[in-house]
Each structure stands twice: as structure tokens, then as C-alpha cells.
Amino acid sequence: MEGSVEMNKNICLICGYNELEERPYYSDFAGSNEICPCCGFEFGMDDFDCDEFDHEGLTDKEIVEKSHDIWRKQWIENGIELFNPKIFSPEVRNGKFLKRDYLVLQMKKNLGLDFNDI
Structure with missing residues (x-):
């Protein structure tokens, strides 16, 4: 993938979580097919199964990138609920980040994304 994140890094391309196993x-x-414990995106499933747009005529890269943008936006709009809150302690309460700044930093540092532009 182009941009600041290399395809061989174990960083979630949705939320910037940097401890994916694969x-x-x-x-x-x-x-x-790993599911990010932070945002819950399953690579290889949630991207190509995204029915929010027509995949016809798009390359796999375009489908993946568009799916990432849609998932990320919906995840943020739905309150940044964590898929597996048990792995995130003191920053989390009731499955949600206590500090929006934590996610802002994670996304900026690991993905080069400005949270406010999403």
C-alpha cells in the first residue's frame, strides 16, 4: 500500500493499532483474516464484503482503501467502541476510550492520519 504505512508492518490500517499478530x-x-482487537476490522473479510459501494470496475487496492475509509468513519461515528477492551487498560472504560487523545495519537503516529479530517 502507498502512503506512510508499509504493507509488511503489523499495523491496523483502520485505527493504527500497532500490535497485530500478522x-x-x-x-x-x-x-x-486477523481481527483488530481495537476496531474489530477483519482483514480479508470486512474489506471485500463491504456493501457500502459498488466494487465493479475497482482494483483490489481501491476496494481495500475505500472499505478502510468507510469502516474507520463508521467506527469513529459510533463512538470508537473497542472490539476487545480487555487488552486496553486504564485508557478504557465500558469498552470505549476514555481519552480521545489516545486514538488521535495512535492514528497520527501509525497511519499519518489527522483524526479531525476523517
Whole structure:
């Protein structure tokens, strides 16, 4: 993938969580099927199964990137609920980040995204 995140890093391309066990994608955008414990995105499933847009005529890369943008926006709009809050302690209460700043930093540092532009 282009941009500040290399395809071989174990960083979630949705939320910037940097402790995935596997790379999100292998060659030809084959997903790892790992589910991010932070945002809950499953690579190889939630991207190509996204029915929010027409996939016809798009490359796999375009489908993946568009799916990421949609998932990220919905995740933020729905209150940044954590998929597995048990791995995030003191920053989390009732499955949600206590400090929005934590997510802002995670996304900026690991994805080069400005939270306010999403």
C-alpha cells in the first residue's frame, strides 16, 4: 500500500493499532483474516464484503482503501467502541476510550492520519 504505512508492518490500517499478530495483507491484497482487537476490522473479510459501494470496475487496492475509509468513519461515528477492551487498560472504560487523545495519537503516529479530517 502507498502512503506512510508499509504493507509488511503489523499495523491496523483502520485505527493504527500497532500490535497485530500478522500483516493485514499479503501479496495481491489477500487478507490475513486477523481481527483488530481495537476496531474489530477483519482483514480479508470486512474489506471485500463491504456493501457500502459498488466494487465493479475497482482494483483490489481501491476496494481495500475505500472499505478502510468507510469502516474507520463508521467506527469513529459510533463512538470508537473497542472490539476487545480487555487488552486496553486504564485508557478504557465500558469498552470505549476514555481519552480521545489516545486514538488521535495512535492514528497520527501509525497511519499519518489527522483524526479531525476523517
